[in-house]
Every structure is written in C-alpha cells, then in structure tokens.
Amino acid sequence: MPRSVTWSSEERRRFVDDGVLIRRGLVHGAVLSKARDLVDGWLNAAYDPARLTAYTERSFAPELEEHPDLLALYGRSGLEELARDLLRPATAAPVTRAQIQVRLPHSAQQPVKAMHVDGVSCPHLEPRDLRTFTFIVGVVLNGSATADAGALHYVPGGHHRMARYFATDWTLGQPAQTPDDIDAQDGTAFTAEPGDVIVMHHLIPHRVGTNTSSTPRVMAYFRVSHAQHPDLALKALSDPWLEYPALAALARPGTV
Template structure:
C-alpha cells in the first residue's frame, strides 16, 4: 500500500490527498453499525454542542471496530509513508452532522480553523496540535449542503506564514482574516473513502440541510517528535514530513 506520485504532489500542493474506496465494506459495516446504535440508544440530545466540539460517541473512541478503520485498512501505511514514522493511534474521533430538521436547536457550525489551536473549548495558551488528519467516510456525502467538511486547498502554506509572522500563543483568532471569509472546497465521498489532510489546512463545517446524517471517523496522527516541536511545526509545514523533502522542493504551489 503506497501513495502514487500524483497523490504526493497533490498533498504537497493542496495539503490534501484522497484515496477512494480504500476501506473495505467488512470494516465499514461494523463501525457504522456501532455508531448508528449509539445515536439511537445512547445519544443525549442536550449534549449536541459538546459532541460537536469534541467527539460523538466518546464511549466508543477506543473500540477495536473503529480503530480498525485506520489500522487494518491501509490508511496507517499511507500516513506512515507521509510522515516517515508515527506515534501509535489509540483513539477515534467521531463527527456527525445531524439533519437540521431533526434537531430541536441547530447544531453549531464550525468556522474556518486549524485543530488544536485557539479552539473555543481550550485555553488560548494550550496547543493540542498533531501532524496529519485521516478521515474515513462512513455515510454517503454527495451533497455539499449535507454538512460536508470544507477545506482550503493550499491553506497550509498560508497558515504556516501567519503562524510564523503574525500569530503568537494566546491569540484567540483561529485563522487570519483572509481565510476566515473563505467558504472552502466540500469534501464529498462514499463510505470507505479516505481523506489525508495536513494538520495546517484550515477547514470548516456547516449545517446539514439534507435528511440523512453525515458520519466521519477521524484519526489524529502525529510524528513521534511532534510534541517536542509543536510551535516550530506550526511555522514549518514540512517539519513532521521528512519523506516529502524532495517533493516539497519541486512541487508547484496551490492556485
């Protein structure tokens, strides 16, 4: 299992690569069933905002059927190829965008942001950054108005410059003004598709105006040295990606 040269070039330029149909149905089905059962039987509707900020189904975060989406599908190999080496991934973040018509109050939107930096539920001085976000699609996401994640291609380069020149610990803005107004590119896909997204790519999530839930399983992947150079990794987008050194030297920048 390896990335194609085109996927590596796309990742360097856009900060994003997508591998369609990577996760087989025999891994998707039990994971999706677990989450569906939790939504029907255990979800506390009064906690929708808290789930949205952190994770849905927190009780399932370490369930083997969810961790297998990363470790048994080939996604782990792709992440390791990008980073060279990774810390063990021991938890799953589950994100669901529920249909607006099914909610008593609207599910909070997420403005453009970079995970773990100036998040509303964190102290501004606290960083919970990582290297790479791996997302596994668990429901059909064919409608951009269905609560799709929206990302800014090439935004990792812009964010690195901002972190290096204008930002400092304690700043509560999550992105610079020119990115805050961007609508982003919707990530659409089918169950089994996998998103590989650089941590510095800014992204947002809007409301779900369809009749079905959008379900994603996310894995936050870190290079083994990431915790020792969190601040430097915000300013140097390739510090955690030594295998991409040759590609980053020659790849074009995003438009």
C-alpha cells in the same frame, strides 16, 4: 508493500501543493459496516441531545473512541500503512483513539464550525493550550455525497498561508485561529461516499456547515502525529514540512 497502501509520486506532489489527498472506497466490507453499525447504534440508544454542543466540539460517542471496530478503520484498512508511508523515514506515534463527528440533518441547534486549524486556541480549550498533530485521516461512515449535507470544507493549499500566518501574525495564546482572508473562504467540499478517505495536513484550514439532507453525515477521524511531535509542535506551525523528511525536498522554494 502493495501499491494500494503507498502514495505515488504524483500524490506526494499533490500533498505538498494542496495539503490534501483523497482515496475513494479505500475502506469497505466488514471493517466499514461494523464501524457504521456501532455508531448508528450509539445514535439510536445513547445520544443525549442536551450534550450536542459538547459532542460537536469534541466527539460524538466519546465512550467508543477506543472501540476495536472503530480503530479497525485505521489499523485494518490500509490507512495505517498509508500514514507511515507519508512520514517515512520518520515514524508515526501509535493511534489509539478515534474521533466521531456527526452533522445531524436539519438541526438548527448544532453549532456551525467556522474556518479553523485543529488544536490551536479551540473554543473549548484554554487559550494557551496547543493540541496539534501532524495530519488527520477522515473516513466517511455515512451520509449524502453533496456539499450541503454536512460536508467537510477545506482550503486547498491553505497550509502555505497558515504557515506564514503562524510565522508572522500569531502568538501562542491568542484566540484568533485563522487570518481574515482564510475566514472569508467557503472552501472546497469533500463530497464523498461511505468508505472514502481524506488525508489532510494539520495546517489546512477547514470548516463544517449545516446538513440539509435527510441523512446524518458521519465521519471517523484519526489524528496522526510524528513520533517526536511534542518537541516539534510549535515550530511545525510555521514549518509545514518539518515532520515530513521525504516531502521537504519536494516543497518548492517560496511556497511558505
């Protein structure tokens, strides 16, 4: 397998420690431009301002989530190979849809996303719904590479804290998604150019703020799950390496 679609030992160690990996410029050329043009076209022709909250909570361009030009960001850029490499020797379930998130410039009406972990008592879900995954892959399609331009903010190493929280201070069905010490953090901004990619452990707490630039910040996300995730999901909340057989050996004792 080419080096460009594998993780180095240093990157694997970083993922264990920080729960986040970044690849700059991985997606490029026609794969990137077709996806960007598709979303831009939807924003210009099909975006409904009355549905802004629903888009923000779930996905913009929901009718395009299975479009080949969006799925190509994952399947034709090297991302699929990177995803498989992170989980091996376990296998990943097929990724069949994309989520589009847009932070519109200077939109006071767009909800601000506080620190959270996806799929655990989300505001738009029933309290007892658990819709988690193993890790998420995000591709920047458009936007300014500044922290105040609607960037994703994440807490490096926060997966260790969240695993302890889920093991000791959380019960299935409670509304609170993150502990107070995580809620109080601003997080590290993913300052990035179109084509840059972020891979983030499911347990990494993150938020998204307002966009003060003049350009929409557009991200395409792909949720990647271990093939047996439905059976492992609840236990994986307190055992961050349950679904990563090769990485479990790298996790230092006492980190979770």
